[in-house]
Amino acid sequence: MSYTELKREVFEANLELQKRGLVIYTFGNVSQIDRAKGVIAIKPSGVAYENMSADDMVIVDLENQIVEGTVRQVMRPSSDTKTHTHLYRHFADIGGVTHTHSTYATAWAQAKLPIPCLGTTHADFVYGAVPCTAEMSNEQVQRDYEEETGVQIVRCFAELDPNAAPMVVVAGHAPFTWGKDAAKSVYHAVILEEIARMAYLTRTLAPQGDVLARAVMDKHYFRKHGKNAYYGQTK
Amino acid sequence: MSYTELKREVFEANLELQKRGLVIYTFGNVSQIDRAKGVIAIKPSGVAYENMSADDMVIVDLENQIVEGTVRQVMRPSSDTKTHTHLYRHFADIGGVTHTHSTYATAWAQAKLPIPCLGTTHADFVYGAVPCTAEMSNEQVQRDYEEETGVQIVRCFAELDPNAAPMVVVAGHAPFTWGKDAAKSVYHAVILEEIARMAYLTRTLAPQGDVLARAVMDKHYFRKHGKNAYYGQTK
Amino acid sequence: MSYTELKREVFEANLELQKRGLVIYTFGNVSQIDRAKGVIAIKPSGVAYENMSADDMVIVDLENQIVEGTVRQVMRPSSDTKTHTHLYRHFADIGGVTHTHSTYATAWAQAKLPIPCLGTTHADFVYGAVPCTAEMSNEQVQRDYEEETGVQIVRCFAELDPNAAPMVVVAGHAPFTWGKDAAKSVYHAVILEEIARMAYLTRTLAPQGDVLARAVMDKHYFRKHGKNAYYGQTK
Amino acid sequence: MSYTELKREVFEANLELQKRGLVIYTFGNVSQIDRAKGVIAIKPSGVAYENMSADDMVIVDLENQIVEGTVRQVMRPSSDTKTHTHLYRHFADIGGVTHTHSTYATAWAQAKLPIPCLGTTHADFVYGAVPCTAEMSNEQVQRDYEEETGVQIVRCFAELDPNAAPMVVVAGHAPFTWGKDAAKSVYHAVILEEIARMAYLTRTLAPQGDVLARAVMDKHYFRKHGKNAYYGQTK
Numbered sequence: 001m002s003y004t005e006l007k008r009e010v011f012e013a014n015l016e017l018q019k020r021g022l023v024i025y026t027f028g029n030v031s032q033i034d035r036a037k038g039v040i041a042i043k044p045s046g047v048a049y050e051n052m053s054a055d056d057m058v059i060v061d062l063e064n065q066i067v068e069g070t071v072r073q074v075m076r077p078s079s080d081t082k083t084h085t086h087l088y089r090h091f092a093d094i095g096g097v098t099h100t101h102s103t104y105a106t107a108w109a110q111a112k113l114p115i116p117c118l119g120t121t122h123a124d125f126v127y128g129a130v131p132c133t134a135e136m137s138n139e140q141v142q143r144d145y146e147e148e149t150g151v152q153i154v155r156c157f158a159e160l161d162p163n164a165a166p167m168v169v170v171a172g173h174a175p176f177t178w179g180k181d182a183a184k185s186v187y188h189a190v191i192l193e194e195i196a197r198m199a200y201l202t203r204t205l206a207p208q209g210d211v212l213a214r215a216v217m218d219k220h221y222f223r224k225h226g227k228n229a230y231y232g233q234t235k
Numbered sequence: 236m237s238y239t240e241l242k243r244e245v246f247e248a249n250l251e252l253q254k255r256g257l258v259i260y261t262f263g264n265v266s267q268i269d270r271a272k273g274v275i276a277i278k279p280s281g282v283a284y285e286n287m288s289a290d291d292m293v294i295v296d297l298e299n300q301i302v303e304g305t306v307r308q309v310m311r312p313s314s315d316t317k318t319h320t321h322l323y324r325h326f327a328d329i330g331g332v333t334h335t336h337s338t339y340a341t342a343w344a345q346a347k348l349p350i351p352c353l354g355t356t357h358a359d360f361v362y363g364a365v366p367c368t369a370e371m372s373n374e375q376v377q378r379d380y381e382e383e384t385g386v387q388i389v390r391c392f393a394e395l396d397p398n399a400a401p402m403v404v405v406a407g408h409a410p411f412t413w414g415k416d417a418a419k420s421v422y423h424a425v426i427l428e429e430i431a432r433m434a435y436l437t438r439t440l441a442p443q444g445d446v447l448a449r450a451v452m453d454k455h456y457f458r459k460h461g462k463n464a465y466y467g468q469t470k
Numbered sequence: 471m472s473y474t475e476l477k478r479e480v481f482e483a484n485l486e487l488q489k490r491g492l493v494i495y496t497f498g499n500v501s502q503i504d505r506a507k508g509v510i511a512i513k514p515s516g517v518a519y520e521n522m523s524a525d526d527m528v529i530v531d532l533e534n535q536i537v538e539g540t541v542r543q544v545m546r547p548s549s550d551t552k553t554h555t556h557l558y559r560h561f562a563d564i565g566g567v568t569h570t571h572s573t574y575a576t577a578w579a580q581a582k583l584p585i586p587c588l589g590t591t592h593a594d595f596v597y598g599a600v601p602c603t604a605e606m607s608n609e610q611v612q613r614d615y616e617e618e619t620g621v622q623i624v625r626c627f628a629e630l631d632p633n634a635a636p637m638v639v640v641a642g643h644a645p646f647t648w649g650k651d652a653a654k655s656v657y658h659a660v661i662l663e664e665i666a667r668m669a670y671l672t673r674t675l676a677p678q679g680d681v682l683a684r685a686v687m688d689k690h691y692f693r694k695h696g697k698n699a700y701y702g703q704t705k
Numbered sequence: 706m707s708y709t710e711l712k713r714e715v716f717e718a719n720l721e722l723q724k725r726g727l728v729i730y731t732f733g734n735v736s737q738i739d740r741a742k743g744v745i746a747i748k749p750s751g752v753a754y755e756n757m758s759a760d761d762m763v764i765v766d767l768e769n770q771i772v773e774g775t776v777r778q779v780m781r782p783s784s785d786t787k788t789h790t791h792l793y794r795h796f797a798d799i800g801g802v803t804h805t806h807s808t809y810a811t812a813w814a815q816a817k818l819p820i821p822c823l824g825t826t827h828a829d830f831v832y833g834a835v836p837c838t839a840e841m842s843n844e845q846v847q848r849d850y851e852e853e854t855g856v857q858i859v860r861c862f863a864e865l866d867p868n869a870a871p872m873v874v875v876a877g878h879a880p881f882t883w884g885k886d887a888a889k890s891v892y893h894a895v896i897l898e899e900i901a902r903m904a905y906l907t908r909t910l911a912p913q914g915d916v917l918a919r920a921v922m923d924k925h926y927f928r929k930h931g932k933n934a935y936y937g938q939t940k
Contacts, residue, residue: 024899025892026937046937079928079936101826103899107906110824111914119345120408121336141920145928172917173825187260194259194338201342204439204909209346212407215373219380223314231314232261232281354580355643356571422495429494429573436577439674444581447642450608454615458549466549467496467516589815590878591806657730664729664808671812674909679816682877685843689850693784701784702731702751 086150321385556620791855
């Protein structure tokens with residue numbers, strides 16, 4: 001895939017964030033990787049969606065160095081770039097990463113709570129709870145904050161499969177989601193916001209309610225994922 | 236009614252789900268029955284609303300077998316088809332069925348609680364609480380999940396009239412609604428979401444509040460339903 | 471004012487309900503009185519906003535008798551007509567009445583609670599709490615329900631000035647608002663919904679919070695109302 | 706800057722309030738100062754956004770005297786003008802002020818609570834809690850209410866930097882925000898509403914949750930503000 005195509009896909013995925021109501025102003029950022037070339041394209045830092053063009057996406061390698069892709073003046077990449085590259089380096093299967101401060105998912109992050117699996121809407125997309133990272137130590141914050149945000153996320157998946165729960169809430173911060181490409185990571189960001197909203201309503205309505213039974217959770221997850229899936233059209 | 240007409244009505248009812256904000260992406264499905272022909276038309280599985288045409292609706296009989304209605308490649312019907320056909324087989328008067336994961340109704344489903352009749356908005360459409368099914372046993376889940384979802388709903392109406400409460404929330408899952416045709420079942424899905432939202436707000440504001448007095452409930456329900464109704468224009 | 475003009479104003483006020491998001495489907499109704507002629511125009515019963523024309527508004531006298539205003543087939547007036555005429559007969563200064571089931575105001579009605587004055591947004595429009603009627607007795611419900619709804623509202627204002635609190639929530643039901651004409655009664659319905667929403671959020675955030683201090687309440691109310699008002703432009 | 710330019714900027718900032726959904730009807734007002742000339746432009750009192758033109762903005766000096774800027778009939782300035790001028794006189798660095806009754810920020814004001822810093826969305830814009838003023842004494846209310854609203858706000862910042870927390874909620878009332886110009890003060894009003902909404906959700910979900918760790922708060926605030934900031938593009 002050419003840099004031009006990669007930037008176009010990342011640009012469109014970033015615009016989708018705005019269209020779906022997940023971000024205001026310059027909030028949020030989406031990236032996509034080209035593993036063959038060892039580079040990602042990512043939204044530039046602090047640029048309004050209205051003024052952005054596909055050409056403004058920044059190409060960086062996995063050590064966060066800017067790779068000049070165009071003759072035009074290169075912009076500074078998202079301040080969260082190191083979190084994105086950390087995830088690409090550690091989660092081998094993912095191709096796109098999205099970060100938002102979407103309202104309900106952020107409320108769970110601020111409450112420092114994982115989002116329990118309370119129903120089939122959740123089970124259709126995530127196997128088990130949406131994990132919440134541990135809080136960062138002061139030392140981590142001061143060392144290399146954005147890199148360490150990635151470290152906290154990866155630690156959180158030490159015994160979890162990032163493909164089975166393609167999303168996380170970072171304690172005190174906000175969500176990150178991922179998928180096979182930029183578009184799919186945005187899709188997961190939209191799903192997460194809806195799951196988070198339903199879970200908020202369920203918990204405030206019935207604080208002591210049980211999580212979804214394991215058998216139903218398995219049923220819903222595996223009718224959409226894996227070799228026995230039967231949801232959707234055959235390819 | 237021809238297959239073409241049946242598909243057209245079902246297609247439009249499905250689009251209405253999206254216009255009314257009850258679904259995102261491929262969530263939700265609506266069907267309608269032609270009892271003379273013994274078939275239903277239903278939304279195809281996992282197809283985006285934007286890409287769908289009336290011709291993509293799938294015709295299946297009441298044993299869930301696809302009846303080829305067009306020369307075009309037939310799509311796989313909604314994965315919830317067996318729940319729809321189960322309801323048509325057991326609720327003799329209904330002509331349309333809608334399934335959504337609308338946010339507030341799903342919160343009640345996830346809380347595994349019936350929606351109490353707290354006011355006249357509710358009483359105008361549903362006589363008594365909106366029932367919540369019992370949870371499925373593990374055995375049911377493994378046997379034939381979508382069929383058993385229908386079984387749970389029908390059981391829930393053993394002593395209730397499905398015409399007087401044309402809606403249900405399935406515990407841990409989401410709502411199903413029905414009516415004389417596809418359009419009316421969507422109408423009930425919209426009403427349910429509004430009733431569910433009002434009941435959520437009422438319960439979180441005043442957790443100990445009483446349900447609506449029986450006399451008012453009767454008054455509102457019967458001024459709109461049955462032979463003494465006086466709401467609306469004479470036909 | 472001719473019947474045609476009266477119907478036009480009432481028609482437009484009814485459409486405003488929909489534009490402001492206070493109603494779905496055929497919910498809600500607005501009327502306006504011509505006190506010289508002793509008649510009101512009111513929305514017909516159960517007609518969709520999309521299909522309604524100004525000519526469909528129904529002219530009835532204060533004893534709820536239809537006065538034929540046009541050659542066209544007269545429609546049945548709103549099923550809540552008797553509540554409207556009851557209010558016009560007892561509240562001498564009002565010229566328009568609106569009834570909705572707007573979500574937050576209805577939640578307070580369903581909780582059977584008056585809406586306390588918690589801030590200046592409220593005090594700008596309503597002096598003191600928005601009252602909540604007592605529940606109706608079974609006998610009232612069976613006698614003449616819509617008339618008795620008016621009776622409950624009027625009773626609620628035995629020691630209150632309907633001009634200083636141009637709105638009420640009817641216990642277990644929903645709000646009624648009024649004003650000098652139909653448009654102003656709709657304006658008050660919009661304000662009430664916003665006040666009700668703010669009060670819901672305030673109470674669920676801080677259940678034990680105090681109401682607004684009397685001095686601030688007086689200040690805000692009287693800077694907008696009465697002979698010493700200084701808000702807005704001089705007429 | 707000419708009066709015409711100043712009015713144009715203030716007019717556009719006021720319209721932005723409506724576009725962003727922070728106000729209904731005539732709610733809200735924005736002003737901007739020209740410190741060289743010692744005047745501000747501010748929205749006229751009680752005029753609907755639909756009927757307003759740039760020319761209707763009112764020019765007043767810092768003692769609240771109207772300075773006739775145009776040949777057209779001068780309108781009465783916002784009834785909150787004295788609060789605006791009080792803030793300009795005491796906060797030397799600010800160039801624009803916005804007042805709204807946006808829903809969630811107003812709920813915190815009505816609860817008479819500061820908005821705690823619960824996450825990085827907040828820390829990106831405000832250093833520490835969004836303060837809540839003390840309630841006004843009855844004497845203050847009666848003396849000169851709008852001026853005293855300014856007094857309460859300035860007192861609240863006796864030991865706080867108004868540049869580090871460019872916003873406040875006035876107890877029992879609603880928010881005021883400020884910035885280097887009118888547009889930036891509106892930007893802060895939008896941010897405040899989102900922060901207030903997230904904090905409401907977080908507190909109702911987990912009432913006992915901790916505030917954000919100091920190290921993370923410092924990190925987020927200072928990566929966007931001050932001489933070591935690295936968010937956004939270099940100027």
